[in-house]
Amino acid sequence: MTIAETPAATDLGVAHPLELTTEAEVVRAREVLAEAGLLGQNVRFAFFANEEPAKAEVLAHRDGAPADRRFRAVLLDLATGLSTDNVVSVTRGEVLSSREIDPPREGQPPIIDAEFEMIEDVLNADADWVAALRRREIDPASVRAVPLSAGVYDYPEEIGRRIVRAFGFRQDHERDHPWAHPIDGLVAYVDLTSRQVTRVIDHQELPVPQTPGNFDDPQQVGPQRTTLKPIEITQPEGPSFTVEGNRVRWEKWDLRIGFNEREGLTLHQISFDGRPIIYRASVAEMVVPYADPSPVRFWQNYFDCGEYMFARYADSLQLGCDCLGEIHYLDTVIADDLGNPQTISNAICMHEEDYGVLWKHSDMFTGSREVRRQRRMVFSFFTPIGNYDYGFYWYLYLDGTIQLEVKATGIVFTSAYPEGGSPYATEVAPGLGAPYHQHMFSARLDMTVDGVRNAVEEVEALPMPMGPDNPRGNAFRQSRTRLRRESDAQRTADQSRVRTWHIINPEVTNQFGKPVGYALLPEGKAALLADDASSIHARATFATKHLWVTRYDPAQRYPAGDFVNQNPGGAGLPVWVQADRSVDGEDIVVWHSFGTTHFPRPEDWPVMPVDYTGFTLKPVGFFDRNPALDVPPSRGGHCSMNGDSDGD
Incomplete structure (x- = not known):
């Protein structure tokens, strides 16, 4: 068995417009955006990917011809909530387009790691959230918050604001899966830009389930089976693909x-x-x-x-x-x-x-x-x-x-x-x-x-x-x-x-x-x-x-x-x-x-x-007959034509 690794490219030279993104291209795209003044202390990348050329351009491409590598970067200012949609050519070192996104009409950029990571601090600084947990005799430090996309509902105060809604799950120890202990009947709405809880809905107090769900804990799972024999899949002559x-x-x-x-x-x-x-x-x-x-x-x-x-x-x-x-x-x-x-x-x-x-x-x-x-x-x-x-x-x-x-x-x-x-x-x-x-x-x-x-x-x-044409139905x-x-x-x-x-x-x-x-x-x-x-x-x-x-x-x-x-x-x-x-x-x-x-x-x-x-x-009709007629019989001792079972 072999593992074939694909080496990372070290420069911006690519042979085809659809090649995989390289580290060098990401670095260069960031440099171009910075040079254009689009980055700052609070600006984060909410999306980054190869901006593929139009189909006709790709189909017309010939091997060895230069390819203009373009990338789309959606940038988000965490401090203001301002977001921009940008296209960069790393080949030419230019920002090809940049526009401000209109959230009430278009929607918000995706939620990013930096926003997920701050949620527990925001919740634990809110008096209503902490009080709701205390009423349930739950230590806020034991609660893992799960921030989730908010959707759009009839809340006029949320229009244009970056909102998530957060549930809490109790974690009893470091290796405990908190999904087993939902703190139900309670949800917080959070403004990601102001880093404030805008609303806590404490609908009802439901008992927190106690049974652990630690599927990776041998003491809870019990002894593993010992009857499964190894299966080895080998290709002695190597794979058929390149x-x-x-x-x-x-x-x-x-x-x-x-x-x-x-x-x-x-x-x-x-x-x-x-x-x-x-x-x-x-x-x-x-x-x-x-x-x-x-x-x-x-x-x-x-x-x-x-x-x-x-x-x-x-x-x-x-x-x-x-x-x-x-x-x-x-x-x-x-x-x-x-x-x-x-x-x-x-x-x-x-x-x-x-x-x-x-x-x-x-x-x-x-x-x-x-x-x-x-x-x-x-x-x-x-x-x-x-x-x-x-x-x-x-x-x-x-x-x-x-x-x-x-x-x-x-x-x-x-x-x-x-x-x-x-x-x-x-x-x-x-x-x-x-x-x-x-x-x-x-x-x-x-x-x-x-x-x-x-x-x-x-x-x-x-x-x-x-009927007459279908007498037997x-x-x-x-x-x-x-x-x-x-x-x-x-x-x-x-x-x-x-x-x-x-x-x-x-x-x-x-x-x-x-x-x-x-x-x-x-x-x-x-x-x-x-x-x-x-x-x-x-x-x-x-x-x-x-x-x-x-x-x-x-x-x-x-x-x-x-x-x-x-x-x-x-x-x-x-x-x-x-x-x-x-x-x-x-x-x-x-x-x-x-x-x-x-x-x-x-x-x-x-x-x-x-x-x-x-x-x-x-x-269906793409071929004139079975296109797999030319597949050869199995060889190498794996198939006998003397009455043995073929298997499946």
């Missing part, structure tokens, strides 16, 4: 890997056997809306990408724990609050894994008995954000299939569980509740199926009524509807009709004269469950539909808008589609909302086994 910088080639696949603190892992210019499929794929937003309507919890709705830049906390992955087999890691570079480079080692994991049978047939007429093993290329990263941990796994398969799997684990958010029960939570330990909630994700899929001019068709099963056919405008292309999944969406190229046909295409296969789980008149519905409108299709616009990157934190709603997809542009045979972006509705189980406590969600993109 990595040059951020470009990866595996079998017939060719693509580039990207990373930024808002979206995390991104995939670029994905092609199969020289044919383009996706220009850019990412998870562009996610929201976790909670179901408890109580006075202290109704506002719990977290946009982990847009409000927290969750990928800035990405884990450094460990061989044998997070990734197993012949692994290649990529380091990534982000900027910390002060604009200094921060390298996350082993942030991205790449490896191959066996995936059972690819295709198989034993023929009764010819005696032919053939079987081939499926294999997939895996690109992954994991990031903890508060109580939850999310893993994002992109898979490429030998038969041209593309898949995204999101893994949710960690610790469920907790509440006190009242003696009479709760219609909005599960009791997971004595007196401890886990509120119901959803995890909703939005994948941004900039499609280029055999070219940039694509269209989308909704395809579903259509049962046929009995067994018939059903396929219904296809072209989604011609953005107003048409706002759709929900329907598994009762096997509804899928085919992204096709009307200008390229296969041998049967049909447009080549890829089918988006949704899981078809629930969309956003909040009421249409709710604040979260307005702010997370993207999650109310499983499918949106828009005309490509390089400025339209995030489905809930650029600045999600305290955005009043309506930004992103609902605004863009008002233009009702044609999406029929145009340069289009497909947005797919998917996710899970979580009614926590006792088995999810004290740490949650992985829950899965995702989607699949499958070739």
Whole structure:
């Protein structure tokens, strides 16, 4: 087993506009901003990432040609709350644009580490907060505060101010997980700029759950199993993929890997056997809306990408724990609050894994008995954000299939569980509740199926009524509807009709004269469950539909808008589609909302086994026949054709 590290660049020279950010580029961007007078003692970086060129510019780029490397930096003055949105060219050493953000209209920059770190001091300086804890006979020094994004509600005094809402959790000792001891019925509203508590809501005193949830304490967990035998995954001849910088080639696949603190892992210019499929794929937003309507919890709705830049906390992955087999890691570079480079080692994991049978047939007429093993290329990263941990796994398969799997684990958010029960939570330990909630994700899929001019068709099963053409009532056919405008292309999944969406190229046909295409296969789980008149519905409108299709616009990157934190709603997809542009045979972006509705189980406590969600993109008419016919039989003694079982 080997670990291949990618060395950090030491200068500003890059060979492609989509290469990974380097430490030198972060340093230079900070210098340019400082030279322009945009930095100061209280100014912090709320966001920093590569400002990718427009698609046409990237597609026109030729190897060896110079690339203008641009970065977007959102700056926040902690003392005044003033924020600016800036674009810097490190290649030319210039600030290309700079503007002041209007929070009441646009929303606030994301919450940053410096603001999280001061919350307990602010709370413990507030007389009402301390008094509420004392009434509960709780020492304020034992309380871990959890500041959370505030959303937007009918509080006129909060307009234009940076607000968070904070819960308290008691920590009984240094290694004690405070999530087991929520101080429920109590919440504080905090102004981050003035560093003051603006309101304390002490709704009711509920008993603090006492049972510890220390899943990493051997005395509480008990003796570990001794029956699991080791599993070793080896590739004696090495992996089948190659990595040059951020470009990866595996079998017939060719693509580039990207990373930024808002979206995390991104995939670029994905092609199969020289044919383009996706220009850019990412998870562009996610929201976790909670179901408890109580006075202290109704506002719990977290946009982990847009409000927290969750990928800035990405884990450094460990061989044998997070990734197993012949692994290649990529380091990534982000900027910390002060604009200094921060390298996350082993942030991205790449490896191959066996995936059972690819295709198989034993023929009764010819005696032919053939079987081939499926294999997939895996690109992954994991990031903890508060109580939850999310893993994002992109898979490429030998038969041209593309898949995204999101893994949710960690610790469920907790509440006190009242003696009479709760219609909005599960009791997971004595007196401890886990509120119901959803995890909703939005994948941004900039499609280029055999070219940039694509269209989308909704395809579903259509049962046929009995009649002269269907006398026995067994018939059903396929219904296809072209989604011609953005107003048409706002759709929900329907598994009762096997509804899928085919992204096709009307200008390229296969041998049967049909447009080549890829089918988006949704899981078809629930969309956003909040009421249409709710604040979260307005702010997370993207999650109310499983499918949106828009005309490509390089400025339209995030489905809930650029600045999600305290955005009043309506930004992103609902605004863009008002233009009702044609999406029929145009340069289009497909947005797919998917996710899970979580009614926590006792088995999810004290740490949650992985829950899965995702989607699949499958070739439909993209190839003229099975593209995996050329996959060779297994060799090296792993497959016997003399009657032994194939296994899976």
